[in-house]
Amino acid sequence: MKDFGFSVIKQRTIDYDQFDGRLLNEVLEMEPSFKVCLSCGGCTATCSAADLVSFNVRRMNLLLRRGETVELETEIQKCMLCGKCMLVCPRGINLRNVIMLIKKSIHKYKPVNL
Amino acid sequence: MKHIVVIGGGIAGMETACALTDAGHWVTVIEKEEQVGGKLNKWSYLFPDFTPADKILDALLEKHSEKDFSILSQTEVLSVNRQNNKFNIETSGKQKLEADAVVVATGYELFDASRKEEYGYKIYDHVITSADLEKLLLPDGDLSVAAGQNPKRIAFVHCVGSRDEKSGNHYCSKVCCITGVKQAIELKKRLPEAEIYCFYMDLRMYGKNFEELYREAQEKYDIQFIRGRLSEASEKIDKSLLIKSEDTLSGRPLKMNVDLLVLLVGMEAGKGTAKAAAACSIGCEESGFLRTSDPFLMSNFSEQEGIFLAGSCTAPMSVNDTILHARSAAQEVNNWLKKNN
Numbered sequence: 001m002k003d004f005g006f007s008v009i010k011q012r013t014i015d016y017d018q019f020d021g022r023l024l025n026e027v028l029e030m031e032p033s034f035k036v037c038l039s040c041g042g043c044t045a046t047c048s049a050a051d052l053v054s055f056n057v058r059r060m061n062l063l064l065r066r067g068e069t070v071e072l073e074t075e076i077q078k079c080m081l082c083g084k085c086m087l088v089c090p091r092g093i094n095l096r097n098v099i100m101l102i103k104k105s106i107h108k109y110k111p112v113n114l
Numbered sequence: 115m116k117h118i119v120v121i122g123g124g125i126a127g128m129e130t131a132c133a134l135t136d137a138g139h140w141v142t143v144i145e146k147e148e149q150v151g152g153k154l155n156k157w158s159y160l161f162p163d164f165t166p167a168d169k170i171l172d173a174l175l176e177k178h179s180e181k182d183f184s185i186l187s188q189t190e191v192l193s194v195n196r197q198n199n200k201f202n203i204e205t206s207g208k209q210k211l212e213a214d215a216v217v218v219a220t221g222y223e224l225f226d227a228s229r230k231e232e233y234g235y236k237i238y239d240h241v242i243t244s245a246d247l248e249k250l251l252l253p254d255g256d257l258s259v260a261a262g263q264n265p266k267r268i269a270f271v272h273c274v275g276s277r278d279e280k281s282g283n284h285y286c287s288k289v290c291c292i293t294g295v296k297q298a299i300e301l302k303k304r305l306p307e308a309e310i311y312c313f314y315m316d317l318r319m320y321g322k323n324f325e326e327l328y329r330e331a332q333e334k335y336d337i338q339f340i341r342g343r344l345s346e347a348s349e350k351i352d353k354s355l356l357i358k359s360e361d362t363l364s365g366r367p368l369k370m371n372v373d374l375l376v377l378l379v380g381m382e383a384g385k386g387t388a389k390a391a392a393a394c395s396i397g398c399e400e401s402g403f404l405r406t407s408d409p410f411l412m413s414n415f416s417e418q419e420g421i422f423l424a425g426s427c428t429a430p431m432s433v434n435d436t437i438l439h440a441r442s443a444a445q446e447v448n449n450w451l452k453k454n455n
Binding site for chain 1: 232273277278279280315316341342343344345346358359360361362365366367368
């Protein structure tokens with residue numbers, strides 16, 4: 001077949017029907033304080049890593065809630081577990097525990113057909 | 115003639131007293147300060163239309179001065195005891211009063227911003243609260259940060275002491291968002307050269323003409339709004355302040371140097387309300403504000419029969435909402451007295 005140079009573009013819409021909530025549910029069960037994030041960004045503002053590399057700890061919540069497991073796994077390696085974010089958080093979230101829980105379980109829920 | 119004791123001589127207490135006098139009752143207001151009018155005495159201009167606060171206060175007090183009710187100033191309530199459908203009230207001035215009904219109108223206190231140490235209030239020279247700024251907004255207020263030098267860049271921090279577990283306050287203080295917008299506009303009018311930024315988490319423009327004022331702040335006064343909560347402020351050697359936040363909408367950390375930092379402090383129930391609650395044996399919410407019987411039809415009723423609530427001792431409230439709540443309290447007291455006669 002003649003190649004016209006066209007290709008099928010992967011949809012960038014968040015397909016919520018495909019959302020796999022198992023990792024999210026596991027994290028929330030073990031660390032319920034994570035439910036109340038209001039996305040203020042205080043954590044990222046004080047983050048030791050965010051000044052230097054493109055790491056945004058606030059986005060961990062979003063990635064987890066949108067099932068972006070692949071990106072989440074790479075991103076989470078950048079955290080140095082210093083815990084400054086927890087000193088700032090107006091909702092008292094134990095973010096260090098959240099990161100540890102994700103690290104512990106993420107391999108179980110990685111999508112297979114990528 | 116029925117006697118009603120109103121605890122607190124702020125705008126809620128005074129307005130309730132006024133309406134109850136109109137209804138033909140004998141009213142005594144107990145005020146801990148020398149002067150009545152409460153926190154409104156300390157405010158310069160009111161949102162959303164910049165009405166001078168003293169204009170409202172004078173109008174209220176003039177109306178009150180025409181009425182015949184007594185005010186016990188520099189007096190606090192020590193105890194309230196119910197006996198045979200009467201309330202026996204003992205005051206710090208050793209007076210003993212007998213009342214048929216009691217209205218608690220003890221108001222609020224401002225959040226003490228020095229509790230948020232990371233913002234440097236009372237540590238750094240040019241960190242002030244919205245209440246401090248309000249005094250400086252009067253025509254003779256000095257806004258300079260150094261001799262003859264006005265601030266070139268000013269930042270407002272929303273939600274200081276509100277929506278913050280670290281301050282122990284989970285609730286929203288409701289009026290700070292619009293106060294920030296109002297004060298930012300007033301500053302811009304006084305200092306047209308200055309750049310003004312507001313750091314917010316959400317902007318809650320709940321009232322009539324609030325959203326319009328927010329729009330005007332953007333459209334006419336170039337106030338910049340950045341969505342992110344400040345993590346900390348630090349003072350530089352030239353006394354300017356380095357502030358850190360995340361610009362959450364672009365997803366990157368942000369730092370900025372400002373000459374003046376204004377903390378929009380929230381409301382707390384305060385000691386006066388706690389004391390009144392203890393004296394009257396009425397309950398408080400987790401927030402410290404007084405519990406109403408229900409939030410819809412009984413917002414002026416405490417859990418104790420015959421003890422009524424008015425104004426910001428029940429929740430953070432604006433001046434106009436307080437006046438309305440006070441008037442409805444008076445009506446509820448009046449209805450209750452008629453029913454129980």
